[in-house]
Amino acid sequence: MENLPIWNDNLQLFQMKIFQLYQSLQNTKGSIHTRLVTLRDLLKCCHRLSSLSISLSVDRQLAFYDVLDCFASFLPKTNRSEIIHSIGTLFNMNNQEAEFYAFKSMLEFDDHDNQYFTIGHIKLEIQKKKNQLLQQQYCFAKTRTAMFILERIARSVQMNEPV
Known part of the structure; x- marks a missing residue:
């Protein structure tokens, strides 16, 4: 472009x-x-x-x-x-x-940063409560459909819209 x-x-x-x-x-x-x-x-x-x-x-x-x-x-x-x-x-x-x-097109997914979560073009801050540890033990299929749905949800959260 x-x-x-x-x-x-x-x-x-x-x-x-x-x-x-x-x-x-x-x-x-x-x-x-x-x-x-x-x-x-x-x-x-x-x-x-x-x-x-x-x-x-x-x-x-x-x-x-x-x-x-x-x-x-x-x-x-x-x-x-x-x-x-x-x-x-x-x-x-x-x-x-x-x-x-x-x-x-395929979106990129990055959750390795402890402060930010990135999906496609959306970067959200991770808010942790005190004494809460992030658990990296989950199974997530990074398919194109799942990534686009996740980006749509992240954009709604970023814009303070109902999901």
């Missing part, structure tokens, strides 16, 4: 595109197995994006994941492609790049 700002000093245009994406998703008819996009999803997305500078490619990728999480995480994988392409265009990604980040 390039290190160029995604909106090139035109934040209002980017905001308008996010709102247009929200409106197009809101007008989409949902099936029995999906829910409709709500104003809460839009506000959650805006709140998350406001915490990023989005000028570096790492922040752009995190912003892509945030918009994807807010607007498409509840959709079945088969119905997500069109929305992923729409979200990718917001971040100047072609369809293949957007699909790679949405379906194929």
